[in-house]
Amino acid sequence: DAGVTQSPTHLIKTRGQQVTLRCSPISGHKSVSWYQQVLGQGPQFIFQYYEKEERGRGNFPDRFSARQFPNYSSELNVNALLLGDSALYLCAGGGTSRYNEQFFGPGTRLTVL
């Protein structure tokens, strides 16, 4: 089975632009979570979706938004990009086990110039 996939792998944007990142969880996994990881830090929780509904939101501004589609794939949108948004954006899927192990994708490296 394919693992969690994310696209694109790398992305370069300029300040003020908007970006859309995509994620597909492992087949059968109904939850998707998004994390931001800046250099030298652990991943920080942004959003969680389960069965297409938002179930959790981290301490991020409204410039960050997400949605989950009927096939459980997800998009993360970031508007009005700032230099500080440069980071590795990780997507994680899970939900088939009561222990909620999360399975991460390889991430999208976003650079804002």
Next chain:
Amino acid sequence: DAKTTQPPSMDCAEGRAANLPCNHSTISGNEYVYWYRQIHSQGPQYIIHGLKNNETNEMASLIITEDRKSSTLILPHATLRDTAVYYCIVRVAGGGGSNYKLTFGKGTLLTVNP
């Protein structure tokens, strides 16, 4: 979720056991201990989890103290490919789809040396 404390870095010789400690003195009775690792520039990888009994799988062993205030992840025969940042996370399990958030600290950078 309970806060965890880990050493920032550790070294281990290839082929030897790597023992990574984690303190979680404020853990609640319904919280599990999870371990993930992140190899450079990749997404985190789930390793193991436990509640109060010692656990073992094909990747590692998890030893949780009787008072549950600390735990140790053991990689029995470390290889160069085990060089990574290891994260200890404490959180409740279950939740019917409403509890997937992971709170990461800075973790422990394990360097396996030849």
